[in-house]
Amino acid sequence: MAKKEKRKATTAETDSPKHIADRIKKSAEKMVKQINNLEDPEFTTMQRGKSNVIWDEKKGFLELGNKEVTRTFLNIAHARKFMQTTMIMEKTRNYLEHNKTASIREIYYELKHTVADTKENTFEEQSESDTIIVDLEHSVDTIREKLNLHANPKGTLYGDITLLDRMHNNDKFNASKLGRGGWSIMSRVEPEEIEIVDSSAEYLLVCETEAIYERLIEEGYPKKNNCILIGIGGQAARGARRLIHRIHNELELPTIVFTDGDPYGWYIYSVVKQGSMALAAHSEFMSVPDAKYVGMTMDDIEDYQLEMVTERMSEGDIKRAKEMLAYPWFQNKEWQAQLKKSVEKKVRVEQQALANKRLDFVATHYLPEKIRNKNFLP
């Protein structure tokens, strides 16, 4: 099959580093103007938390609503946060202008100091700066990656996909030619830096566990089935989610998710597909509403005679399943059936349980059959 050319980077014109730096500057200039007019300077961001999260069924992902919060400097309850906000604004704009990136822990350490002539520290704990970062993301309508901030990296990429790193000698490499280890996904994979060049793959398979990722590579699955593999190692890190989103959109590849058969695994799927409550504002950058779920399901236990290798669900798992039954984005008969069955039977089944048939069963039978027959959950 011919290499598929990338469609387009998902960075809209308004999301370039320059545009975002300008939005920060504009917000700061507004404050300066207010101060010069002897007015109380203001900073506006979005209200967070469940009360402002909306399930947009049409778009197929979680979104933040329109409720705003305004913070003013002369309010004693706001003054400290206001100072912190301007510090983070200055620093991230600085990163953007100098092409530097930092982890959210580094920016905390970088900005922590005692305010001159006081005993007051700018920040006491990273949780303080983390909150301000989210405020700023919402205020200038972007994601932290575009403020040149990132959390820790996690996740691996394997298969016929060529990437180019513009910030590193324009290195061009194909993730099917790095032995069986694959490429270690960076914490930030924004289009300005990491270009998706091309791929001949027909779909993207996202695996919850690195163990199954290794198994499928050992069995030659990605080559035989012409797919790209991403191992996320539990809940997907932001870098991995961005890369999944970009591969799906820029290469127009179907995205299929494969997790353990338990509420935790199903939730991991839903975060890849519809986003999470905590990051509802960023769904458009990270979610993949068209993603499909291949397994593990409660029905697999009977269909593949896996009764012997199920495990008892923990109390926490059962509680989570009950909560998920109520989530609007699990309101379809397929997922209601899965969740109810799991609560009833109180068992879970892992991806690796398929080894009970034969080590290569997952690669030679389970996945090829289910994917060929489009035996997916929505």
Add this chain to the structure above:
Amino acid sequence: MAKKEKRKATTAETDSPKHIADRIKKSAEKMVKQINNLEDPEFTTMQRGKSNVIWDEKKGFLELGNKEVTRTFLNIAHARKFMQTTMIMEKTRNYLEHNKTASIREIYYELKHTVADTKENTFEEQSESDTIIVDLEHSVDTIREKLNLHANPKGTLYGDITLLDRMHNNDKFNASKLGRGGWSIMSRVEPEEIEIVDSSAEYLLVCETEAIYERLIEEGYPKKNNCILIGIGGQAARGARRLIHRIHNELELPTIVFTDGDPYGWYIYSVVKQGSMALAAHSEFMSVPDAKYVGMTMDDIEDYQLEMVTERMSEGDIKRAKEMLAYPWFQNKEWQAQLKKSVEKKVRVEQQALANKRLDFVATHYLPEKIRNKNFLP
């Protein structure tokens, strides 16, 4: 600098897959012979736990002593374990002959079934098969990687080092040309499969956190300082330890370790250097007695004015520091001083705290100065 040719793979002749498969076979044949002679079949392995762990000061690593344990089939207390042992022996020999590998979770699932005509399962929990795997490692004097078993992968590799994967089209790739992400270290990196081809690096720098690994790459540190970088992401996984051991020995590169300045980080260093109590039998395959420690130290706090960005040690950290004070391999004045100081001051200091000076301080000042001046702990 000219590329350094690898010295030799550390796989001794007696450690080839064929030799190990033969040792398993020999052990099984002995059992068959005993059965045919109407004798009680026996399986011998090494005693584990603290009482059989020896600190070999001359070798510079922890070792297992000589105490053996013999298990017999006709002892009711041993019968179940005996059955499990023979199952694991058969399966791993099979892997070795067919060039298959499996995770320790997969072999558990693969072997779990109900014994014919009974209600007894071969294994109830993975902890049962894990124990037997360790028994077998000790019995045939090898490591699980050479039984074609592995745990989960973790860790990343970056820098001018060329590897070749014999099991994957002889892919040859240089870890400085994969963009800034680097190579995802596999769970097994045995010389039969992953060949270290060459490198021009002058030393290997092992970093506890992936965040510092990313920082050093962003600053171009490995190129400017001609070193290889491995990010281990907390306690080093077995695959990462094997690769560190092999790079150190085959390329004869000095190994320098960089962790957070707290008992947990220092323990991570000691495991890379001298091995761990739990894996004392495998130190010769995994430890690097010549490794040096560059930081973070308690003295760094004063030397680099980091008082503002220290953190309070948890009770657990303090307890661990006190335990470590008694470990034979921490009996030198340098480490005693560090540990005592940490217990006294009750503070810890992270690698990323250096960002308080400047984001690039770790790359432009801290590491180059300390390494140039050989300001190491032993």
